[in-house]
Amino acid sequence: MSVYQFQVLHKDKDSDARRGQAHTARGSYETPAFMPVGTVGSVKGIPPWELEQTGAQVVLSNTYHLFLRPGHEVVGQLGGLHKMMDWPHSILTDSGGYQVFSLAKLRKITEEGVTFRSHIDGALCELSPEKAVEIQETLGSDIMMVLDECPDKDRDEEYCARSMDMTTRWALRCLEARRSENALFAITQGGMHTHLREQHARELALHPFDGMAIGVLSVGESKGMMDEMLHASISPLPEDKPRYFMGVGRPGDIMRAVARGVDMFDCVLPTRSGRTGLLFTWDGERQIKQARYKVDTSPLDPTCDCPTCRRFSRGYLRHLFVSGEMLGPILNTLHNLYFYQRVMRELREAIAEDRLRAYLGDNLERIDRKAEE
Amino acid sequence: MSVYQFQVLHKDKDSDARRGQAHTARGSYETPAFMPVGTVGSVKGIPPWELEQTGAQVVLSNTYHLFLRPGHEVVGQLGGLHKMMDWPHSILTDSGGYQVFSLAKLRKITEEGVTFRSHIDGALCELSPEKAVEIQETLGSDIMMVLDECPDKDRDEEYCARSMDMTTRWALRCLEARRSENALFAITQGGMHTHLREQHARELALHPFDGMAIGVLSVGESKGMMDEMLHASISPLPEDKPRYFMGVGRPGDIMRAVARGVDMFDCVLPTRSGRTGLLFTWDGERQIKQARYKVDTSPLDPTCDCPTCRRFSRGYLRHLFVSGEMLGPILNTLHNLYFYQRVMRELREAIAEDRLRAYLGDNLERIDRKAEE
Numbered sequence: 001m002s003v004y005q006f007q008v009l010h011k012d013k014d015s016d017a018r019r020g021q022a023h024t025a026r027g028s029y030e031t032p033a034f035m036p037v038g039t040v041g042s043v044k045g046i047p048p049w050e051l052e053q054t055g056a057q058v059v060l061s062n063t064y065h066l067f068l069r070p071g072h073e074v075v076g077q078l079g080g081l082h083k084m085m086d087w088p089h090s091i092l093t094d095s096g097g098y099q100v101f102s103l104a105k106l107r108k109i110t111e112e113g114v115t116f117r118s119h120i121d122g123a124l125c126e127l128s129p130e131k132a133v134e135i136q137e138t139l140g141s142d143i144m145m146v147l148d149e150c151p152d153k154d155r156d157e158e159y160c161a162r163s164m165d166m167t168t169r170w171a172l173r174c175l176e177a178r179r180s181e182n183a184l185f186a187i188t189q190g191g192m193h194t195h196l197r198e199q200h201a202r203e204l205a206l207h208p209f210d211g212m213a214i215g216v217l218s219v220g221e222s223k224g225m226m227d228e229m230l231h232a233s234i235s236p237l238p239e240d241k242p243r244y245f246m247g248v249g250r251p252g253d254i255m256r257a258v259a260r261g262v263d264m265f266d267c268v269l270p271t272r273s274g275r276t277g278l279l280f281t282w283d284g285e286r287q288i289k290q291a292r293y294k295v296d297t298s299p300l301d302p303t304c305d306c307p308t309c310r311r312f313s314r315g316y317l318r319h320l321f322v323s324g325e326m327l328g329p330i331l332n333t334l335h336n337l338y339f340y341q342r343v344m345r346e347l348r349e350a351i352a353e354d355r356l357r358a359y360l361g362d363n364l365e366r367i368d369r370k371a372e373e
Numbered sequence: 374m375s376v377y378q379f380q381v382l383h384k385d386k387d388s389d390a391r392r393g394q395a396h397t398a399r400g401s402y403e404t405p406a407f408m409p410v411g412t413v414g415s416v417k418g419i420p421p422w423e424l425e426q427t428g429a430q431v432v433l434s435n436t437y438h439l440f441l442r443p444g445h446e447v448v449g450q451l452g453g454l455h456k457m458m459d460w461p462h463s464i465l466t467d468s469g470g471y472q473v474f475s476l477a478k479l480r481k482i483t484e485e486g487v488t489f490r491s492h493i494d495g496a497l498c499e500l501s502p503e504k505a506v507e508i509q510e511t512l513g514s515d516i517m518m519v520l521d522e523c524p525d526k527d528r529d530e531e532y533c534a535r536s537m538d539m540t541t542r543w544a545l546r547c548l549e550a551r552r553s554e555n556a557l558f559a560i561t562q563g564g565m566h567t568h569l570r571e572q573h574a575r576e577l578a579l580h581p582f583d584g585m586a587i588g589v590l591s592v593g594e595s596k597g598m599m600d601e602m603l604h605a606s607i608s609p610l611p612e613d614k615p616r617y618f619m620g621v622g623r624p625g626d627i628m629r630a631v632a633r634g635v636d637m638f639d640c641v642l643p644t645r646s647g648r649t650g651l652l653f654t655w656d657g658e659r660q661i662k663q664a665r666y667k668v669d670t671s672p673l674d675p676t677c678d679c680p681t682c683r684r685f686s687r688g689y690l691r692h693l694f695v696s697g698e699m700l701g702p703i704l705n706t707l708h709n710l711y712f713y714q715r716v717m718r719e720l721r722e723a724i725a726e727d728r729l730r731a732y733l734g735d736n737l738e739r740i741d742r743k744a745e746e
Binding site: 044331 | 414415416418420442450451457459689692698699700702703
């Protein structure tokens with residue numbers, strides 16, 4: 001049995017959006033929630049005491065990366081992931097499945113599991129549903145994910161149907177393998193096939209998972225297709241379990257998915273974009289390296305209360321970026337993380353006050369655009 | 374006239390060390406002082422609010438780098454260096470001389486000044502004593518340095534003597550050119566020639582500079598030679614002006630120079646070493662990438678109260694470094710900066726209590742060694 005609990009506190013009257021609260025062994029977090037990504041046990045460039053200030057309540061770490069380096073046993077010897085990275089709040093770990101299918105070489109999939117070569121040193125590794133749970137339990141994850149197969153988005157219906165059935169069997173093996181009281185979320189697949197998406201969600205909903213994730217969307221399909229698949233995956237899901245849309249996305253994508261009833265998100269965008277100088281603001285996305293910012297004394301986003309916007313000018317951020325100074329990515333990332341958490345806070349407030357539609361009407365268009373155009 | 378003031382508060386009874394206090398337009402700082410280097414207007418990887426916590430009271434920025442990028446006029450348009458980098462405390466800027474002589478290409482030195490090509494884009498630039506002051510005043514520097522010629526350490530006596538005389542004329546032109554009330558420090562040269570060192574210090578001491586710097590040592594000469602030249606440069610200097618040993622050094626070098634009567638230091642070592650995983654501790658220098666630290670749960674330095682040592686294990690620091698995570702250099706740099714400031718604080722206390730010799734006896738050997746040997 002799991003210590004995980006989830007309650008829907010309020011349902012928006014004009015959409016499928018929900019405002020909720022979840023409880024793990026480490027405390028509670030509010031939904032809709034955005035989880036910054038700390039791939040190998042660090043959110044790139046951001047010490048945990050700064051991360052806390054952004055409002056983040058859950059961090060995601062990648063089982064695949066930690067399994068390869070430093071190794072989950074090493075993390076265990078260093079006291080587990082929370083102690084190692086000094087993050088006392090909740091941590092969600094993925095199962096490693098997605099990275100095996102996107103990063104690793106020479107993978108071979110059987111009913112038993114998957115063998116692959118490390119993208120770091122080519123070492124031959126094996127991952128099975130049981131092993132994925134064991135690794136995540138050694139890491140000390142509060143919310144574990146089942147091992148799933150992630151078929152390419154162009155796979156045909158027959159392949160996706162077979163893969164989906166195996167993913168169900170793998171998910172049930174994960175449930176069996178769990179020894180801890182930590183949460184275990186299932187992952188619905190089904191490729192780009194509406195009826196498979198629905199069928200898989202319906203099947204997985206029969207089992208006692210703590211939450212349901214929607215797997216492998218946002219990998220290059222159109223926004224319309226993403227929305228259709230998301231809707232198909234969500235509609236059969238029970239109301240009383242959290243829905244987690246994996247790897248999504250841009251602020252606008254998150255806003256739209258919240259209206260579809262999604263409760264949890266993770267994405268590398270705020271951190272990765274911070275490093276490439278792409279900054280999210282309420283006037284749209286800004287590319288800080290542009291010459292127009294050279295002597296711009298205004299803050300990146302005048303409405304933002306993050307340390308970057310409170311203290312520095314666009315001109316300075318551009319200078320740091322152009323000069324290749326480490327502080328550039330750090331300040332950019334900090335801003336983006338604050339921005340994402342503010343979006344989530346505003347979404348939660350809008351849902352609580354039954355004005356999500358109006359909120360999206362006011363904000364979606366300006367948040368989606370490029371500020372420079 | 375300058376607003377700069379300096380007082381020697383106490384002289385150590387067994388050495389030439391002094392405990393003092395200086396005042397600039399931005400506030401006061403205690404000496405002996407260590408100034409972290411913020412080359413282009415950022416101490417690499419460390420936001421100003423963290424830097425403040427380390428105990429740093431003055432930051433050094435490089436005129437040469439800021440002149441080339443973003444350009445001193447741009448810094449001026451962004452409100453000056455303090456506002457741009459959000460550092461409300463004192464800033465010392467070098468004159469650009471050292472970088473012109475170490476980084477720039479195709480330099481040509483005349484009595485008027487120096488022409489050189491930018492190491493960034495090859496642009497032809499000119500720097501004269503007057504221009505060096507103008508740039509530093511545009512940056513808003515609290516403590517400006519005169520333009521000096523920095524002869525290679527192998528230059529013969531005749532060259533050094535001629536160069537030194539020109540550096541004196543340049544220094545006086547800088548004094549003439551000053552329009553602000555900010556401090557201006559002279560720089561004593563003289564190569565590796567004791568009597569030239571003494572002569573130059575004696576000559577410069579006749580003029581109303583706010584402080585005296587010892588230029589271009591610690592460039593590969595032996596520790597004995599460095600100490601001899603330092604002594605020769607310092608002994609003719611007036612007691613009532615601060616002495617600044619430019620670009621020095623390792624913690625042990627700083628301790629020895631403090632005993633010689635030096636009041637101010639700057640060095641890239643704590644920041645640069647942070648990025649290469651070299652960490653200063655009270656048990657000596659540690660190279661964090663070493664395999665011995667893989668599952669080491671102890672803090673980097675158990676006696677250190679910096680955030681890195683309070684929160685993380687050596688094993689985690691090694692993991693971050695080996696994985697190429699940005700947080701590794703950040704946490705390493707933070708520790709090194711705290712370490713340097715603690716050394717300075719302890720030196721100031723030891724001087725105030727007339728126990729510097731005992732303090733150096735207790736600490737020099739262990740701080741100089743490699744912890745792993």
